[in-house]
Amino acid sequence: MLLLGLLYSSSGQSADCSPYAGLQHCPLGTARLDLAEGQLVIGNIQDSGQDGVSIQLNQAQAFEAHWQDLDPLDALPLKAFWVGRVIGTAGTINNELLASVQLTKAGTSNYLVSADFTPLHLTQFTAEVYRGSTLVGQWAGGNGPVASAARPNWDVELGWDPERGFFVKITWHRDSGTTTTLRLTDGTSYEGDSLVLWPVGAPRQGTLSELQIRASGIPKLVFTMEQHFVQFNGLVHGSLGSATLTGPVAGAAPTLTVDNLGASGQDGVAIQLNQAQSFEAHWQDLDPQDALPLKAFWEGRVIGTAGTINNGLLASVQLTKAGTSNYLVSADFTPLHLTQFTAEVYRGSTLVGQWAGGNGPVVNAAKPNWDVELGWDPERGFFVKITWHRDSGTTTALRLTDGTSYEGDSLVLWPEGAPRQGTLSELQIRATAIPKLVFTQEQHFVQFNGLVHGSLGSATLTGPMAGAVSTLTVSNLGSSGQDGVSIQLNQAQSFEAHWQNLDPQDALPLKAFWEGRVIGTAGTINNGQLASVQLTKA
Numbered sequence: 001m002l003l004l005g006l007l008y009s010s011s012g013q014s015a016d017c018s019p020y021a022g023l024q025h026c027p028l029g030t031a032r033l034d035l036a037e038g039q040l041v042i043g044n045i046q047d048s049g050q051d052g053v054s055i056q057l058n059q060a061q062a063f064e065a066h067w068q069d070l071d072p073l074d075a076l077p078l079k080a081f082w083v084g085r086v087i088g089t090a091g092t093i094n095n096e097l098l099a100s101v102q103l104t105k106a107g108t109s110n111y112l113v114s115a116d117f118t119p120l121h122l123t124q125f126t127a128e129v130y131r132g133s134t135l136v137g138q139w140a141g142g143n144g145p146v147a148s149a150a151r152p153n154w155d156v157e158l159g160w161d162p163e164r165g166f167f168v169k170i171t172w173h174r175d176s177g178t179t180t181t182l183r184l185t186d187g188t189s190y191e192g193d194s195l196v197l198w199p200v201g202a203p204r205q206g207t208l209s210e211l212q213i214r215a216s217g218i219p220k221l222v223f224t225m226e227q228h229f230v231q232f233n234g235l236v237h238g239s240l241g242s243a244t245l246t247g248p249v250a251g252a253a254p255t256l257t258v259d260n261l262g263a264s265g266q267d268g269v270a271i272q273l274n275q276a277q278s279f280e281a282h283w284q285d286l287d288p289q290d291a292l293p294l295k296a297f298w299e300g301r302v303i304g305t306a307g308t309i310n311n312g313l314l315a316s317v318q319l320t321k322a323g324t325s326n327y328l329v330s331a332d333f334t335p336l337h338l339t340q341f342t343a344e345v346y347r348g349s350t351l352v353g354q355w356a357g358g359n360g361p362v363v364n365a366a367k368p369n370w371d372v373e374l375g376w377d378p379e380r381g382f383f384v385k386i387t388w389h390r391d392s393g394t395t396t397a398l399r400l401t402d403g404t405s406y407e408g409d410s411l412v413l414w415p416e417g418a419p420r421q422g423t424l425s426e427l428q429i430r431a432t433a434i435p436k437l438v439f440t441q442e443q444h445f446v447q448f449n450g451l452v453h454g455s456l457g458s459a460t461l462t463g464p465m466a467g468a469v470s471t472l473t474v475s476n477l478g479s480s481g482q483d484g485v486s487i488q489l490n491q492a493q494s495f496e497a498h499w500q501n502l503d504p505q506d507a508l509p510l511k512a513f514w515e516g517r518v519i520g521t522a523g524t525i526n527n528g529q530l531a532s533v534q535l536t537k538a
Contacts, residue, residue, distance in 0.1 A: 016032065016033060017033075018033045018035055018040065019242070019260070020035065020040040020223065020226065020242075021040075021225070021226035021227065021228075021239065021241075021242060022226075022228070022239050022241070022242050022243045022244035022245070022260050022267075023055055023056055023057065023058065023226065023228060023244065024055075024056040025040060025053050025054070025055050025056075026053070026054045026056075027042070027051075027052075027053060027054075028050065028051060028052045028053060028054055028212060028214060029046070029048060029050040029051035029052065029214070030044055030045075030046055030048075030051050031043065031044055031045055031051040031052055031053060032044045033053065038224075039222055039223060039224055040053075040222070040223040041220055041221070041222050041223075042213075042215075042220060042221040042222075042223070043219070043220040045215050045216070045218060045219060045220060045221070046216075047216050047217060048216065049081075049083070049214055049215075049216040050214060051214060051215065051216075052082075052083070052212065052213045052214035052215055052221070053212070053213050053221070054210060054211075054212045055210065055211045055212070055213070055226075056209075056210055057088075057208040057209055057210055057211060057228060058209075058228070058244065058245070058246055059089075059207040059208065059209065059230075059246075059247060060159065060207065060208050060228040060229055060230055060245065060247075061159050061160050061206075061207060061208070061229055061230055061231050061236070061247075062157065062158065062159025062160060062161075062208070062228070062229040062236075063157070063158055063159055063208055063211060063226070063227070063228045063229070064155065064156070064157040064225075064226065064227045064228075064229075065155065065156055065157075065211075065223055065225070065226045066154060066155045066223070066224050066225040066226070067154060067155070067221055067222055067223045067224060068154070068222040068224060069151075069152070069154060070082070070152040070154075070218055070221075071105070071111075071151075071152045071218075074108060074109055076105050076152075076217055076218060077105070077217050078105055078106070078107065079104060079105060079216075079217065080104070080105045080215075080216060080217025080218050081102060081103060081104040081105070081215065081216055081217065081218075082102075082103060082213060082214065082215040082218060082221070083100070083102055083213065083214040083215065084100070084101065084156065084211055084212065084213045084214075085097060085100050085211070085212050086098050086099060086100075086158060086208060086210070086211050087208075087209045087210045087211075087212075088206055088207050088208040088209050088210075089206055089207050089209070090120065090166065090202070090203040090205070090206030090207075091120065091203040091206070093119065093120065095209050096119065097119040098117075098119050098120055098166070098206070099115070099116065099117045099119060099120060099158075099166075099168060099199070100115070100116045100119075101113065101114065101115040101116075101168050101170070101197070102114045102115075103149075103152060103153060103170070105152070105217070106148065109150045109151070110148055110149075110150070111148065111149045111150075111151065111152050111153075112145060112147075112148050113145070113146045113147045113148070113149060113153075113170065113195065114144055114145045114146060115143060115144075115146050115168065115197050116143045116144070117143060117199040117202070118143055120166070120199060120202055120203070122199040122200065122201055122202060123142050123143055124140065124141070124142050124199070124200040124201075125140075125141065125142070125143075125197050125198055125199040125200055126138060126139070126140050126197070126198045126200065127139045127140075127141060127146050127147065127184060127195060127196070127197055127198075128195070128196045128197075128198070129147075129182050129184070129190045129192040129194070129195055130192055130193065130194045130195075130196065131179055131190075131191060131192045131193055132173075132193065136190045136191070136192055137182075137184065137188055137190040137192070139184040139185060139186050139188070141184075141185055141186070144185075145185050146184070146185060146195070146197065147182050147183060147184050147185065147195055148182070148183045149172070149180050149181070149182050149183075149195075150180045150181040150182075151172060151180040153170040153171060153172055153195075154171065154172060154173075155170065155171040155173070156168070156169070156170050156171070157169040157170075157171070158208070158211075159208055159229065160204070160205060160206055162231070162236065162460055162475065162476055163475065164198060165198070165199075165202045165203065165204045165205075166198075166199060166202035166203060166206065167196055167197060167198055167199075168196070168197045169194055169195070169196045169197070170194070170195050171193060171194040171195075172192075172193045172194065173193035173194060178193060179191045179192055179193045180192070180193070182195060227239050227240075228245060229245075230245045230246070230247040230256060231247065231458070231476075232247055232248065232254070232256040232439060232442060232458075233254075233441065233442040233443065233455065233457070233458055234442075234444070234455050234457070234458045234459045234460040234461070234476050234483075235271055235272055235273065235274070235442060235444060235460065236271075236272040237256060237269050237270070237271050237272070238269065238270040238272070239258075239269065239270075240266065240267060240268045240269060240270055240428060240430060241262070241264060241266035241267035241268065241430070242260055242261075242262050242264075242266075242267050243258050243259070243260055243261055243267040243268050243269060244258070244259055244260040245257070245258055245269060246259070253440070254440075255284075255438050255439060255440055256269075256438070256439040257436055257437070257438050257439075258429075258431075258436060258437040258438075258439070259435065259436035259437075261431045261432065261433075261434055261435065261436065261437075262432075263432055263433065264432070265297075265299075265430055265432045266430060267430060267431065267432075268298075268428065268429045268430035268431055268437075269428075269429050269437070270426055270427070270428045270429075271426060271427045271428075271429070271442070272425070272426055273304075273424040273425055273426055273427060273444060274444070274460065274461070274462055275305075275423040275424065275425065275446075275462075275463060276375065276423065276424050276444040276445055276446050276461065276463075277375050277376050277422075277423060277424070277445055277446055277447050277452070277463075278373065278374065278375025278376060278377075278424070278444070278445040278452075279373070279374060279375055279424055279427060279442070279443070279444045279445070280371065280372070280373040280442065280443045280444075280445075281371065281372055281373075281427075281439060281441070281442045282370060282371045282439070282440050282441040282442070283370060283371070283437055283438055283439045283440060284370075284438040284440060285367075285368070285370060286298070286368040286370075286434055286437070287321070287327075287367075287368045287434075290324060290325055292321050292368075292433060292434060293321070293433050294321055294322070294323065295320060295321065295432075295433065296320070296321045296431075296432060296433035296434050297318055297319060297320040297321065297431065297432055297433070297434075298318070298319055298429060298430070298431040298434060298437070299316060299317070299318040299429070299430050299431070300316065300317050300318070300372060300374075300427055300428070300429050301313060301315075301316045301427070301428040301429075301430075302314045302315045302316065302374055302384070302424065302427055303424070303425045303426040303427070303428065304422055304423055304424040304425045304426075305422055305423050305425065306336065306382065306418070306419040306421070306422030306423075307336065307419040307422070309335065309336070311425050312335065313335040314333075314335055314336055314382070314422070315331070315332065315333045315335060315336060315374075315382075315384060315415070316331070316332045316335075317329070317330070317331045317332075317372070317384050317386065317413070318330045318331075319365075319368060319369060319386070321368075321433075322364065325366045325367070326364055326365075326366070327364065327365045327366075327367065327368050327369075328361055328363075328364050329361075329362045329363045329364075329365060329369075329386065329411065330360055330361050330362060331359065331360075331362055331384065331413050332359045332360070333359060333415040333418070334359055336382075336415060336418055336419070338415040338416065338417055338418060339358050339359055340356065340357070340358050340415070340416045340417075341356075341357065341358070341359075341413050341414055341415040341416055342354060342355070342356050342413070342414045342416065343355045343356075343357060343362050343363065343400060343411060343412070343413055344411070344412045344413075344414070345363075345398050345400070345406045345408040345410070345411055346408055346409065346410045346411075346412065347395055347406075347407060347408045347409055348389075348409065352406045352407070352408055353398075353400065353404055353406040353408070355400040355401060355402050355404070357400075357401055357402070360401075361401050362400070362401060362411070362413065363398050363399060363400050363401065363411055364398070364399045365388070365396050365397070365398050365399075365411075366396045366397040366398075367388055367396040369386040369387060369388055370387065370388060370389075371386065371387040371388075371389070372384070372385070372386050372387075373385040373386075373387070374424070374427070375424055375445065376420070376421060376422055378447070378452070380414060381414070381418045381419065381420045381421075382414075382415060382418040382419060382422065383412055383413060383414050383415075384412075384413045385410055385411065385412045385413070386410070386411050387409060387410040387411075388408075388409045388410065389409040389410060394409060395407045395408055395409045396408070396409070398411060424444075443455050443456075444461060445461075446461045446462070446463040446472060447463065448463055448464065448470075448472040449470075449472075451487055451488060451489065451490070452487075452488040453472060453485050453486065453487050453488075454485065454486040454488070455474075455485065455486075456482065456483060456484045456485060456486055457478070457480060457482035457483035457484065458476055458477075458478055458480075458482075458483045459474050459475070459476055459477055459483040459484050459485060460474070460475050460476040461473070461474055461485060462475065472485075481513075481515075484514075489520075491520075491521075502514070503537070508537050509537070510537055510538070511536060511537060512536070512537045513534055513535060513536040513537065514534070514535055515532060515533070515534040515535075516532060516533050516534075517529055517531075517532045518530045518531045518532065518533075
């Protein structure tokens with residue numbers, strides 16, 4: 001039986017708890033936990049149905065776990081099962097059970113998947129069968145049996161999808177192309193590698209506190225990978241390696257903290273950029289007391305599409321501590337088949353120095369950088385920019401590889417011959433010997449109808465999709481009044497925008513509103529607010 005739901009923390013914290021993939025894991029019942037070669041083994045599972053593991057999810061928005069084949073020889077006894085229950089906060093539920101899903105061996109090569117979303121006061125859901133990214137079948141049903149599978153599942157994902165809300169997904173795609181026969185409760189059968197359950201009417205947002213997994217008739221569970229996900233400023237952030245992600249805390253300034261960064265160089269965060277054209281991130285000072293050890297570093301790897309590269313590595317940039325008040329910036333554009341770039345040093349908007357060089361060391365700085373920007377400039381193409389302008393007027397000494405030195409607040413790298421257009425899929429940031437990364441602000445940018453659109457607050461921007469009608473979608477709009485989009489108008493004299501009906505069913509709540517603020521230059525106002533207009537449901 002597989003039950004996925006957020007459980008109460010009644011299991012308590014055992015002295016036998018172990019950290020794995022950045023999350024705390026504690027044994028349930030008589031189970032024992034062992035770490036070996038990057039895997040977490042949950043053993044000593046008896047037949048009581050109470051033995052297993054409790055995974056603390058730290059208010060993540062989503063979670064994914066992979067494990068080894070539970071029944072490779074089809075030798076498990078009938079009624080062997082595993083159960084997961086997920087505790088979280090959504091709608092009127094505060095840190096309590098949200099849902100359960102179960103997988104039970106029902107016969108030879110026959111494993112029954114059932115689900116129950118009753119804790120969310122929901123009785124209906126849609127079950128979708130996929131092969132890869134292709135939807136091959138679906139069924140609209142209710143709590144209880146969902147599907148019979150010819151093999152036990154290997155992986156589970158659950159949480160909140162930014163567009164469709166709460167979901168549970170179990171998969172059979174251990175190897176590329178691996179599928180299994182899935183027979184839905186309505187009698188239809190499909191070859192697929194994943195089953196996704198979407199409860200009808202589920203809350204659109206929420207957080208996960210804990211996943212408890214129990215088993216019976218299964219000797220052990222061997223976890224091979226876990227990843228948890230947190231939303232921040234409209235983008236999904238996934239843990240890398242052993243890193244722990246902690247999202248914004250109610251009542252405090254919004255931040256995303258990435259800690260538990262070990263010495264492997266593999267721990268960090270992957271930021272999903274949704275095919276944006278550019279991205280900007282700010283974080284707190286990495287070394288305020290100049291106390292980081294030598295060779296401490298952070299590295300950013302840019303994943304995207306440009307030229308002949310399709311959703312692959314485009315470039316990387318690294319900052320390494322080379323000495324007291326000495327931080328070395330290096331860059332590599334080899335994945336783009338480029339070896340030369342121009343490095344420009346700015347103080348504010350003034351160019352104060354530049355150097356034409358190649359992949360490798362670029363500059364030594366007296367302070368670690370605070371911010372990074374990257375993507376495509378409409379005029380000059382692909383770029384990477386790192387900055388030291390935390391406060392207005394803040395600069396640092398920057399010594400380029402050719403020996404020239406400047407006081408500046410930003411360094412911009414322009415690879416020669418880079419593709420003029422492209423999109424960003426992901427930014428992976430890893431660190432070593434840096435205790436934590438604390439992100440304070442992020443913004444992503446999408447081009448639409450010739451203008452750059454930037455996210456505001458927690459909004460998510462999604463640009464035009466190939467083969468579809470050209471649209472720009474601004475989603476993940478909360479109730480703060482701060483979420484939306486900023487459209488750069490480039491000193492135009494006029495502007496016009498059209499959008500879809502905001503309330504086609506007259507279902508928006510009272511006081512729902514949109515507000516537009518016009519920024520420009522006129523009379524005595526120089527690049528300031530000129531006017532505002534608002535529409536409110538009354």
